[in-house]
Amino acid sequence: MNKKGIIRTIKRITIWTIVSLLVQLVVLSYFNYLYLPNKNKVNIVVVNPQEAAGSRQARIPADAENIKVSYNGKYAAYLHKNELCLIETKGSRIIKSFPSDGKVLSYYMWLPDRNIIIYSMGTWKEEGSVIEVNTYDADGDILRDYPELEVREIKSEVLEIALSPLTNIVYIKVGNNSKSSIYKFDIMDNLSFIMDVDFSTRIKKALYSDTLILQHRDLSLYIWDGGKLYPLNSPAEGKSIMLGLDGEDNIYLGEMNQEGKIFRIFAGKVDQEGVDSWNKIELLSQADADKIIISKHGEIYILDDKESPLKSIIKKNEHTIFNLTKKIKRAYKGDFIELIDWHIVSRKDRYLFIEEII
Numbered sequence: 001m002n003k004k005g006i007i008r009t010i011k012r013i014t015i016w017t018i019v020s021l022l023v024q025l026v027v028l029s030y031f032n033y034l035y036l037p038n039k040n041k042v043n044i045v046v047v048n049p050q051e052a053a054g055s056r057q058a059r060i061p062a063d064a065e066n067i068k069v070s071y072n073g074k075y076a077a078y079l080h081k082n083e084l085c086l087i088e089t090k091g092s093r094i095i096k097s098f099p100s101d102g103k104v105l106s107y108y109m110w111l112p113d114r115n116i117i118i119y120s121m122g123t124w125k126e127e128g129s130v131i132e133v134n135t136y137d138a139d140g141d142i143l144r145d146y147p148e149l150e151v152r153e154i155k156s157e158v159l160e161i162a163l164s165p166l167t168n169i170v171y172i173k174v175g176n177n178s179k180s181s182i183y184k185f186d187i188m189d190n191l192s193f194i195m196d197v198d199f200s201t202r203i204k205k206a207l208y209s210d211t212l213i214l215q216h217r218d219l220s221l222y223i224w225d226g227g228k229l230y231p232l233n234s235p236a237e238g239k240s241i242m243l244g245l246d247g248e249d250n251i252y253l254g255e256m257n258q259e260g261k262i263f264r265i266f267a268g269k270v271d272q273e274g275v276d277s278w279n280k281i282e283l284l285s286q287a288d289a290d291k292i293i294i295s296k297h298g299e300i301y302i303l304d305d306k307e308s309p310l311k312s313i314i315k316k317n318e319h320t321i322f323n324l325t326k327k328i329k330r331a332y333k334g335d336f337i338e339l340i341d342w343h344i345v346s347r348k349d350r351y352l353f354i355e356e357i358i
Contacts, residue, residue: 055343058089058352067337069345070110070117073354075138077108077117084108084119086138089354096136103132106157111165112207112296115139120158120172129156131174133185146170147191153179162205162212169210173203182212194224202242206249206270213251213270215242221253223270235266235278244294245270252294261286265300283324293339299325303336319346321357330357 056073064078069089077086084098084105098105100121108119115138123130131149136142153176160173170185171194182194182203197214204213210226219239221232234240236255243252243265251270254262263286268278281300293301302322319336321344322329332355334348342358 055355056089057354058087059092059350060087060347060352062350066108067345067347067352068108068110069338069340069343069352069354070115070138071113071340072115073340073343073345075110075115076352077110079105086117086136089352095138096141098136104157107159107161109161111163113165116165118161118163118170120161122157124155126154128152128154131156131158131172133158133161133170133172146185146189149174149183149191151181159199160203162203164205164207166207167210169205171203171205171212173197173201175199195229204242204245204251206245207247208249211249211270213242213245232270235268235280236264240266241289243289243292246294246298247296248298250298252300254289254292256289257286259286260288262289262292265292267298281324293321295339296341299323301339323357330355 054073058076060067060076060078061080064080064085067076067078069076073089075086075095076089077084079085082100082105085094086096087094098119103121103123105119105121108117110117116135117138118133118135121132121134123132129151131151133146133149135144137144149172151174155176156174157176158172158174159180161170163170168187172183172185174181174183177199179196180199180201181196184192184194186192198217200217202215205211206213212224213232214222214224216222219241221234221240221242222229223232234253236253238255238257240253240255241262243254243262245251249270250267253266255264255266257263263283265281265283266278267281283302287302291303293303295301300323302324304319304321318331319334320329320331321336321339330344332344332346333353334346334351337345337347337352339345340354342356343354344357346353346355
């Protein structure tokens with residue numbers, strides 16, 4: 001090929017290259033600026049979780065027992081005629097029931113951040129007990145079961161469950177009046193024995209780690225870090241009792257006086273070796289431990305505190321809850337059941353009340 005032929009070939013290649021690039025640019029521009037934006041329009045709705053349920057009331061049977069409400073107030077559960085019943089609090093419609101079918105329904109609780117219930121049923125035999133642990137997702141209508149646990153002790157049942165939905169680790173305390181043990185389901189649902197404990201031992205689970213806090217009958221405190229058990233030294237000078245954990249894994253201990261009343265509260269991290277930096281909170285008046293509630297937001301509530309500085313404005317026969325952190329009092333109807341998120345749950349006659357206390 002001569003020199004002129006080579007030049008013509010180069011020009012031809014250059015022209016086709018430019019044309020090809022222009023065609024690709026036009027096609028890509030069409031898809032990017034015209035087709036795809038119109039094809040994939042998305043309507044975004046922002047929902048405030050605090051307003052998802054709001055204040056409401058639900059109708060329940062007069063003989064319903066052991067009532068518990070999901071974290072956002074959307075569902076409630078109760079025991080009725082040997083059945084675990086789940087209802088929507090808006091409309092009071094039963095959405096699911098779990099009959100005992102001759103088994104022992106011993107324990108259930110809602111997860112702290114989602115509408116999932118975890119419950120246990122047991123079968124008592126002459127040679128021991130068979131323990132079942134299941135979960136039910138009320139939003140998705142999904143039932144899930146853990147591996148069965150067989151123990152030699154007769155009439156054993158699940159006495160307490162402590163879990164973290166963030167780590168997917170579940171601890172269960174199983175036993176009877178003579179012997180109790182703690183078992184663990186890991187993230188793969190593998191079951192393992194942890195330790196034997198006293199029947200009265202209380203357990204709490206940290207959210208962000210495989211940490212279990214235990215308090216024995218003598219009020220001694222221990223931490224199980226997933227591999228070993230070691231004592232937790234209380235910053236209190238006298239005896240202290242575990243009041244609860246908040247959503248940041250701070251443990252709250254109530255210091256007791258000689259009458260067994262709480263007059264001071266300490267709060268600190270469960271994995272903290274020292275206790276010098278724990279927060280010390282002086283109560284305005286002494287209170288029973290079972291009247292003190294720790295919210296997941298780290299706020300301290302005192303239930304029906306007739307001895308509070310606000311006692312002068314508490315009406316006769318009025319039920320109140322006092323926010324010690326914000327110094328705010330709220331009245332509620334009927335009998336107190338529990339505190340969930342920013343709502344107080346109470347019961348009066350055949351009605352369940354879920355009221356905002358923000």
